[in-house]
Amino acid sequence: MSESIDYWSLLYVFVLAAFIGLGVIRRVSRLLHTPLMSITNAISGIAVIGSIIVTGGDYPTGIRIMGAIALFASMTNIVSGFLITDRMLKMFKTDRQPKQDKRS
Amino acid sequence: MSESIDYWSLLYVFVLAAFIGLGVIRRVSRLLHTPLMSITNAISGIAVIGSIIVTGGDYPTGIRIMGAIALFASMTNIVSGFLITDRMLKMFKTDRQPKQDKRS
């Protein structure tokens, strides 16, 4: 019972999050679609929290190895994703008239 | 434990729903702010689902009376809210050039 309820909350959270995702992404400036791709890469690195548990738990080595690889892969996404996004965003200049951006 | 988890999901749902609410409402056409007020009245009638349980449950009469009053109040909101919203919306005409709406 409590379990089924729990799954329902997860489903609820998913549906609501999907709505937010669609709403927010649809309003991302077209200028920034490339940085958007890379920042979502970084965010997808959130799998890291699953990997940490598996790697650091008191489990058989085989399991923990899988975890460690997953952890490495996620960290790579996080690090490279955020760094390259910031690197790209640094490039966008207004010519010091920030008010004039038509596309935001 | 399971209980605390459960409360956290409720909190999660609330936060996500608040984001959706702010996102959606901010984009409601200014033309329709009056109908918006009345449709949210109707939606607030959702308290009806709490009232039904209290009214229809096998509880002491005092409790059930409170429930019945709450149920009546909520139903009133639902009925009048949706009806008046629809009545107002029926009035909005485009002059048969729906493409020209500037504000939507």
Add this chain to the structure above:
Amino acid sequence: MNAVVQLSYLIATVLFIFALHWMNTPMTARKGVYAGVAAMVIAIGATWAQPEVVHHGWIIVAIIAGFVVGVPLSMVPLTAVPQRTALSHAFGGLAAGLVGTAKYYLWYSEGPGELTTFRMVAIIVEIILGYLTFTGSLLAAGKLQEVKWIPQRPVTYPLQNLTNLGLLAIAVVVGVALTVNPTAAWAPALFPVVILLALAFGVLLIIPIGGADMPTVIAILNSYAGLSAVAMGFVLDNKLLITAGALDGASGLILAIIMCKAMNRSFLNVLFGAFGQAQQAKTGGDQKIYKEETIEGGAQVLEQANLVVIIPGYGMAVAQAQHKVRELYDQLKRRGVTVKFAIHPVAGRMPGHMNVLLAEADIPYTDLVEMDEINPDMPQCDVALVVGANDVVNPSARSEKTSPIYGMPIIDADRAKTVFAIKRSKNPGFAGIDNELYFSERTWMLFGDAKNVVGELVKQLSGSGMH
């Protein structure tokens, strides 16, 4: 709750979100209503079908009663919409309060274990918000309806805000006491105290607020009602209640913010500023001279114009002049005059007030232009026809730092080549201040009730125009 119920609630949630999403344009708005109705039906059905619901008689009776009262309530004239809205918040608050109360006593007697701290907090929040919304909204509705024995002007007394906050503080303290030991023998006796304090606080919160500030207050009460539904959701562990309540609360909050922004006022100022008083204070200072214009003259200037911008205000609503305005609009269009309506976000007494009225009069919403869109064109405008608007066209909002409406964005009627202003008297508007616009050399007054004056203009034009 079984899977079917859970699923129905999830579907209802999604439908509610779409209902509000579709309000983003008049073209899809009605679809939104249907989505909302569908969601509500599903939610009610799923709940009613639950096993713990064993008695159906009262439910049916209450639902029927809801229809009996709700249907007529939905037929009120548009001018009464603000008080209807307030009334509905009162009902919403009452429902939340009652369910919270019922649940508390139920659990106290039948399942004290259920009264966890988290739940008690939720219950206290629910009832405080619920009951204060109840009395507060009732009073607000009364003021808007101008019920005789309810004072229109703000009622103030020394240390008012202090008293109110003190009262709230007590309620909170008692609430905490209950939360800490909800199952104590004295708890059921103390519970009603919180209720009474909340009811009282609702009244005291509203009496110092002037009738004209009510729309903003109503929006704030709207978000309280929403939040009390959220609290109910936490109490009953029901996510549908939480989502719907959050949507509701968000709407109230955003409308309140829009109004405050457009009036350049802060929440606090609205809630504790006892603003309406200014009205009494400043009224009736008019040494300057008004230039009047005759109907004939006005009609002539109008028909010679290329671009006429009509600026409606609260006065059009009071006079119910929108249908006459539509006739004027037709007459001018027939003569090839371009006619636009300039809509200020807080023209009238509720958000979107002018839009509904003009829509009621069958004016295509494509000719209703928002302030920010029309202002750049005002210098090209030959005639700005101000129909019962005042504050929203008051230039002192731009210049006079001292003015109560200083900083409020306005419609630039004063930049038009000619201005005709229709109002009954020399009295100020809601903000209670004189309006420089009426004394500008480009402005001519057309004194009288908006409906009559516009009607006269139409007669003139149709008289002259029908050859």
Add this chain to the structure above:
Amino acid sequence: MNAVVQLSYLIATVLFIFALHWMNTPMTARKGVYAGVAAMVIAIGATWAQPEVVHHGWIIVAIIAGFVVGVPLSMVPLTAVPQRTALSHAFGGLAAGLVGTAKYYLWYSEGPGELTTFRMVAIIVEIILGYLTFTGSLLAAGKLQEVKWIPQRPVTYPLQNLTNLGLLAIAVVVGVALTVNPTAAWAPALFPVVILLALAFGVLLIIPIGGADMPTVIAILNSYAGLSAVAMGFVLDNKLLITAGALDGASGLILAIIMCKAMNRSFLNVLFGAFGQAQQAKTGGDQKIYKEETIEGGAQVLEQANLVVIIPGYGMAVAQAQHKVRELYDQLKRRGVTVKFAIHPVAGRMPGHMNVLLAEADIPYTDLVEMDEINPDMPQCDVALVVGANDVVNPSARSEKTSPIYGMPIIDADRAKTVFAIKRSKNPGFAGIDNELYFSERTWMLFGDAKNVVGELVKQLSGSGMH
């Protein structure tokens, strides 16, 4: 999970939402990055602090390794961004797949009770999506990187789609079998079968797709990666994973939709159309004559113009000509010529490709105009300078029903008074079709590598202009 962890996850969720919200304008975008980093740090810290995490060595090693690989990966040239993105999807998919696998075997041996049906479904979905994203994205990255031993052109064979779907079907069937009895003796042996099938499916899904369609496919793989994270969230009962995954998935989906719309193609057509083939097929039909223009002539016309619209395309990216283009922009501006850039949504090979390149060259983004905004002004445009763009300015998209790009919205270069087109040869662009624009009587070609040609133009102008 204790309250602190729960709270941290909630905060991280909110920060992720803001991170993406702030991407809605370049002015706040960097704030978004910081929000994202903060969220990630909080999430990692909260997780690591949990009691069940007892071994720290490997975690530290893995994190360090992540930095060692991640930092260089973030320094790739902008032209390599698409393959970097694909690679990162591969990593994401791998992580999801591995965690799902690990969890299954863990529960099988230590807590069979945990393997509820719901959870098994989630695990199966997670590993299928995860592993197919892994191989699929690797292959996509390879194709984009033009790794020699990976075939660029679509590899097709009879009954291809049937085989693929068949394979997927088998994987699903096995998955169902596992879901029904996850703790059977044979289950652990069958589990790897699903993995292998998923890995194989990923490869087969991509090989029939032409290199140029990869951007769209990458976006689709992006949403798969997101969904596998969501599935992981269901497996681990973790709401943060679910929300972040959903945001990720939504982004991939929307970008894919935008690209498909802008190319007037359907998802299915991209996935199963083996589109790139057309390229080979149609290439190299040019009987019509091109009119060429000299650098001198071109430079002259440019400096006499009032409004010059530069239309960059994939060719500018290939030639890395953006910096030279910036110099040209400066030269013309110095002469009082108005210069705008017309950006087509799918110019280049990834969404927003042109914007980043031009931003890299310090061109203010306020001069980058979207297709829909610039097209109305094209008739007033004196010179449209097409720099390595082709399909996005191909008028046949408007008229020729038979054309593969029929219906794709284009930039109306052909409506400009004069058109200069820079490209190296007479070869067609990505869609593999001739471009009427090049044969119009208003068009003059400037053959050569974009960087050189633009460089020459700049030399001319600076030579003549510096007096």
